[in-house]
Amino acid sequence: QSVLTQPPSASGAPGQRVTISCSGGTSNIGRNTVNWYQQVPGAAPKLFIYSNNQRLLGVPDRFSGSKSGTSASLTITGLQSEDEADYYCGVWDDTLNGPLFGGGTKVTVL
């Protein structure tokens, strides 16, 4: 199915670990690599993890991505206040014949 499902919110105290899931289907995550975008209020999304687990230059190594079957996840190990943002998974969908994005997860640092 051409839908990517993310939890609407996730939170943790500074230093804790937070994992965001992204559930898709055989036409998207099951066939193609997953990317993650970070969006702060009032700004455009920014790509920061691509090809399932590759961090862009400058992205801290506390961010990691993984994929298994038709699901993917983003993990923040050692949460910091500057990590507060909305995070979107994105993947090419072969049925849509275009990029598909999850609904976004708002990460809050308690």
Place this chain on the structure above:
Amino acid sequence: QVQLVQSGAEVRKPGASVKISCKTSGYTFTGYSIHWVRQAPGQGLEWMGGINTQRGGTKVAQRFRGRVTLTRDTSITTAYLELKGLTSVDTAVYYCAREVDVVDFWGQGTQLTVSS
């Protein structure tokens, strides 16, 4: 450096049309497709369509077919989104973004407000 600079905020009445531009620089324009993604207030990212900047071929998401026209002008490395038959539901921020295998760089966004 790679830049995608979009045109400014627009206000339209219901039933009207709007054309948003996306001026690119810092890379080979025809080496990447340009996609258009919108974000309604407090909502997620919704793909509207994309254009192959080299050949001009377009793909438009089914829900926008008949209302969206995508074009580009390679001489000025600019892509355009035209949206017709506007309703209040079209009030959103519209982004252009480039892609080859992955959607990487995004424009700053254009706020469209549809109100009578």
